[in-house]
Amino acid sequence: xxxxxxxxxxxxxxxxxxxxxxxxxxxxxxxxxxxxxxxxxxxxxxxxxxxxxxxxxxxxxxxxxxxxxxxxxxxxxxxxxxxxxxxxxxxxxxxxxxxxxxxxxxxxxxxxxxxxxxxxxxxxxxxxxxxxxxxxxxxxxxxxxxxxxxxxxxxxxxxxxxxxxxxxxxxxxxxxxxxxxxxxxxxxxxxxxxxxxxxxxxxxxxxxxxxxxxxxxxxxxxxxxxxxxxxxxxxxxxxxxxxxxxxxxxxxxxxxxxxxxxxxxxxxxxxxxxxxxxxxxxxxxxxxxxxxxxxxxxxxxxxxxxxxxxxxxxxxxxxxxxxxxxxxxxxxxxxxxxxxxxxxxxxxxxxxxxxxxxxxxxxxxxxxxxxxxxxxxxxxxxxxxxxxxxxxxxxxxxxxxxxxxxxxxxxxxxxxxxxxxxxxxxxxxxxxxxxxxxxxxxxxxxxxxxxxxxxxxxxxxxxxxxxxxxxxxxxxxxxxxxxxxxxxxxxxxxxxxxxxxxxxxxxxxxxxxxxxxxxxxxxxxxxxxxxxxxxxxxxxxxxxxxxxxxxxxxxxxxxxxxxxxxxxxxxxxxxxxxxxxxxxxxxxxxxxxxxxxxxxxxxxxxxxxxxxxxxxxxxxxxxxxxxxxxxxxxxxxxxxxxxxxxxxxxxxxxxxxxxxxxxxxxxxxxxxxxxxx
Ligand code: NAI
Numbered sequence: 001x002x003x004x005x006x007x008x009x010x011x012x013x014x015x016x017x018x019x020x021x022x023x024x025x026x027x028x029x030x031x032x033x034x035x036x037x038x039x040x041x042x043x044x045x046x047x048x049x050x051x052x053x054x055x056x057x058x059x060x061x062x063x064x065x066x067x068x069x070x071x072x073x074x075x076x077x078x079x080x081x082x083x084x085x086x087x088x089x090x091x092x093x094x095x096x097x098x099x100x101x102x103x104x105x106x107x108x109x110x111x112x113x114x115x116x117x118x119x120x121x122x123x124x125x126x127x128x129x130x131x132x133x134x135x136x137x138x139x140x141x142x143x144x145x146x147x148x149x150x151x152x153x154x155x156x157x158x159x160x161x162x163x164x165x166x167x168x169x170x171x172x173x174x175x176x177x178x179x180x181x182x183x184x185x186x187x188x189x190x191x192x193x194x195x196x197x198x199x200x201x202x203x204x205x206x207x208x209x210x211x212x213x214x215x216x217x218x219x220x221x222x223x224x225x226x227x228x229x230x231x232x233x234x235x236x237x238x239x240x241x242x243x244x245x246x247x248x249x250x251x252x253x254x255x256x257x258x259x260x261x262x263x264x265x266x267x268x269x270x271x272x273x274x275x276x277x278x279x280x281x282x283x284x285x286x287x288x289x290x291x292x293x294x295x296x297x298x299x300x301x302x303x304x305x306x307x308x309x310x311x312x313x314x315x316x317x318x319x320x321x322x323x324x325x326x327x328x329x330x331x332x333x334x335x336x337x338x339x340x341x342x343x344x345x346x347x348x349x350x351x352x353x354x355x356x357x358x359x360x361x362x363x364x365x366x367x368x369x370x371x372x373x374x375x376x377x378x379x380x381x382x383x384x385x386x387x388x389x390x391x392x393x394x395x396x397x398x399x400x401x402x403x404x405x406x407x408x409x410x411x412x413x414x415x416x417x418x419x420x421x422x423x424x425x426x427x428x429x430x431x432x433x434x435x436x437x438x439x440x441x442x443x444x445x446x447x448x449x450x451x452x453x454x455x456x457x458x459x460x461x462x463x464x465x466x467x468x469x470x471x472x473x474x475x476x477x478x479x480x481x482x483x484x485x486x487x488x489x490x491x492x493x494x495x496x497x498x499x500x501x502x503x504x505x506x507x508x509x510x511x512x513x514x515x516x517x518x519x520x521x522x523x524x525x526x527x528x529x530x531x532x533x534x535x536x537x538x539x540x541x542x543x544x545x546x547x548x549x550x551x552x553x554x555x556x557x558x559x560x561x562x563x564x565x566x567x568x569x570x571x572x573x574x575x576x577x578x579x580x581x582x583x584x585x586x587x588x589x590x591x592x593x594x595x596x597x598x599x600x601x602x603x604x605x606x607x608x609x610x611x612x613x614x615x616x617x618x619x620x621x622x623x624x625x626x627x628x629x630x631x632x633x634x635x636x637x638x639x640x641x642x643x644x645x646x647x648x649x650x651x652x653x654x655x656x657x658x659x660x661x662x663x664x665x666x667x668x669x670x671x672x673x674x675x676x677x
Contacts, residue, residue, distance in 0.1 A: 005034045006041040008048075015199055016050035018042075021058035028057050030113035030146075031068035032084060038117075039091045046098065052199030053102040054192075055095075055121060062108020062130070064117060069140070072273060073282050081270035088113070088146040089262050092120040096151075101202045103195045106131055106182065111170060115181075116144055119151035122205055124182040125194050126173040133181060134170035140285060141278030141636065143247040145269030150261035156180040157208025158215055158224070158255060166232055166244050180208060216256045225252040240516050240636050243272055276646070280638030287625035287639070291445075291474060295467025298460035302326060302408075302468060306369070306378035308395060310334075313412055314384030315341025316440035319348050322366035323441075324469045329367045329374025338368045348441055375402045380465055382434060384412040387535070392416065393424050400425055408461055410434040411449075414485060415539040418451025418478040429455040432462045435482055436471075437630060438528065445629040446471040451478040474626045477616050480543035483623065484630035485536050486611055487640070489546075490603040490666070491631075493537060495521035496549040498596060505569045506579050507586045511596035516634025521600060522569045523577050526562035530555050530569075547666070599663070602656055604633075606670050608640040613672030649677055 005022045018041055022028045045053055057063045075081045095102060095117075104110075104118035107127035115135050118124050126133065135144045135152065143149065143165060152161035160179040164171070173185040183206055186194045215224055225248050232244045246268050254260040272278050303326065307318040310332035318330040318341065332338045349362045367374070375381065381399060385391055392411065403409065409430050411421055422428035433449020446466040450459045463473035476482045481489060495508050499522060509520020525533050534556050537548055555561070555568060562568030563575070570577035586592065608623055617623050624639020637643045644652055653673050660667035 003037045003040055005037040008041055008044055010048055010050060013196065014051040015196060016045050016048050016053045018045060018053060018055050019058045020064065026059065027061040027065040028059055029065055029068050031071060035088060035091055042091065042094050050100055052100050053098065054105055054195045055102060056105040063106045063110040064114025065109045066112030066114055069282060069285055073286060075273055078270040078274050081273045082266050085145045085266045085270060092117065092147050096120045101199060103198055105191055105195050106133060111136055113146050116146040116148035119148060119155060123198055125184045125186060125191065126176060126182040127191055128173050128185050128187050131173040131176065132170040133176050135165050136168040136170060138166060138243045138247065139168040141241065141243050141281040142269050142272045143243055145265045147262060149250065149265055150258050153255055155206065157212035158251065162228055162251060165247060166228060180206060221252060242277060246272060277636045280636050280642065283638045283642060284628050284635045287621060287628065288472060290621065291472040291625055292467060294475065295463045295473045298464040300461035300464040302379035302465055304378045305380045305382060306331065306374040307382045307384060309383060309385035310337045310341040311384065312438060313436060313440065315344055317382055317384060317436055318366060319345030320440050321469055322362050323349060323352060327365050329369035331369045331372045342368060375399055378407055380408045380410060382410045382412060387413060387415060389416050389420055392421055396425055408432065408458065408465065410462055412436055414536060415480065418449055418454065422451055422453055428453040430458055432458050433478065434462055434466065444472045445626065446473055447476045447482045447484060448473045449476055449478050449482055472629055474622060479614065479616055481540045483611055483616050483626045486540065487604050487607045487627060488631045489537050489540050490607045491600050492521050492525050492533060493549060494600045494603045496525065496552050498599065499569060500549045500551045503596065504583060506582050508596060510582065511593045512600060514593060515597045515601055516637055518632040526568035526570055526577060529564055530560065530562045598655060599659060602652065602659065603666065605640050605644055605652060606656060609672040609676060610670040613670065613675060
């Protein structure tokens with residue numbers, strides 16, 4: 001039996017094999033369409049009266065990547081969402097209530113709706129190496145709604161299940177077995193056998209330890225809910241991210257009563273999905289997908305990368321590329337710098353790969369190369385030497401004649417125009433910017449800088465390369481500060497100006513985190529390095545009217561560079577800022593806080609509008625993408641342009657005028673606001 005997305009067969013032992021292979025898609029996704037097809041396939045399965053059912057995926061990417069997030073973005077009212085959720089409940093219950101046992105055979109991605117589907121099976125078997133299983137819904141501002149909360153608590157117990165759902169973490173196979181999410185972990189070659197074997201002698205389904213029931217039945221439940229809230233509050237504020245709090249409430253009220261849990265899932269998730277937070281988080285997700293797609297516009301693929309400059313950036317870029325499977329040669333004029341870079345790479349490999357063999361393999365791929373032997377073979381050359389025009393131009397004069405004709409020449413410059421750098425190249429069309437952010441391993445975004453001469457194909461290849469190493473490519477025009485630093489700097493400078501005017505760093509930082517920034521600007525400046533902030537701000541001030549607070553220079557002159565020197569605006573101990581408690585007169589003053597956050601955020605918004613007007617990025621969506629993934633702009637606000645639309649263009653413009661009257665021309669509204677209106 002076949003339908004568009006499923007095919008069903010029965011083997012000699014009477015076991016039904018239901019293969020999920022979604023049409024026209026590289027991954028299986030749970031949409032209304034595939035859900036209907038699944039329902040039909042399950043009806044057909046029941047008619048076969050099999051001995052048992054094995055549900056598996058024919059996609060190499062994995063079992064099921066999750067629900068259709070594009071459809072989430074189109075939901076207009078809770079009623080519509082509730083209907084879809086109820087339908088999923090019906091289909092999954094059909095599977096769960098079969099008179100014969102069922103096994104979900106899991107490999108690769110099994111996320112969200114995929115995990116909920118697997119939980120509706122009697123057993124779950126996971127492939128050892130590729131499996132990534134979990135319920136990441138809270139990261140999109142909802143919680144599992146296709147029976148996941150009811151079945152996960154039932155199968156795993158409340159503590160393990162809530163831990164998984166509240167963090168949204170994806171587990172590898174073995175940890176998933178440890179928490180009771182899967183029953184068996186086997187290598188690829190034994191998957192099918194293990195499933196048949198399980199159906200031949202079905203063991204009693206796994207149940208969580210007895211004390212879980214006790215927790216659910218007694219007042220301990222209330223105490224546990226408080227503990228969950230306490231843990232969540234360390235990470236997210238309820239007014240910014242309501243979903244985990246709603247999940248805790250939902251659990252507290254309904255756990256242990258399966259039908260009540262399904263009903264409460266329907267109500268809560270359908271309400272959450274239509275809320276601003278969820279819609280903004282979905283937007284952030286889709287923007288990320290868009291950047292990924294930009295990286296797919298060229299088939300370019302690199303095998304060998306040569307990095308010149310083994311300092312903070314070059315060293316870490318080289319390590320990252322080796323981690324992602326590329327052969328890397330790393331050139332620096334200083335042996336000592338190379339040694340340091342290799343030391344940092346080792347730490348990264350150990351942290352990310354864990355397995356000794358994989359760490360050694362990554363190490364073998366990273367080759368120190370003082371003599372620049374790699375230049376002639378590399379598919380990509382990334383230059384990350386000192387920020388000095390002449391040094392860079394002199395280097396290119398050595399590189400260009402030795403490079404392969406089809407190799408990519410990329411610079412990591414953060415402030416020198418590509419046009420200047422390309423001046424002495426025989427072929428200036430081949431130079432492109434690949435602007436990574438510090439720390440390289442953490443920051444997903446890479447700006448793909450298009451100079452006036454840069455060939456479109458070169459830029460597309462650079463984007464494909466960024467994607468190949470798992471980063472998000474954002475095309476930007478070569479103009480001072482590109483997009484991210486340009487938007488970030490006025491915000492940081494306003495924070496430093498406030499500091500100069502006597503507002504304590506902790507107060508400034510908490511105004512920004514209350515708005516939803518992941519880290520306050522004062523702490524961020526210290527983390528980036530005050531010398532680097534001063535340098536970038538200085539370069540921007542050459543191009544745009546912008547005054548630099550004197551404090552910044554004083555700090556740098558005094559050697560207080562921030563985290564790396566042990567002191568900046570804060571004193572730093574063991575990598576943490578020592579923040580004094582907030583003084584009384586600043587506490588519980590929402591008006592004052594709002595004034596502070598407006599002063600910082602509105603300067604960023606104003607700069608965003610200027611960038612859009614100048615065409616630094618092609619459209620408002622890409623600007624939001626850059627802000628969310630490059631500056632950390634509160635994702636639940638959907639990016640600066642989305643925030644502007646939500647809060648109201650005119651009210652922000654008015655507020656800018658008001659701030660200009662009170663604090664000066666740094667708040668002068670950009671002419672781009674009119675075009676937006
Ligand atoms: P860094 O000073 O840590 O490292 C520069 C390295 O280049 C040094 O190890 C030096 O020995 C080496 N070097 C200099 N001239 C060389 C030559 N001719 N041949 C071989 N090696 C040479 O500098 P950092 O911070 O890594 O910056 C590098 C580039 O990345 C700059 O263009 C900078 O603007 C850019 N950048 C820096 C960021 C940061 O946060 N530090 C962020 C984004 C971009």
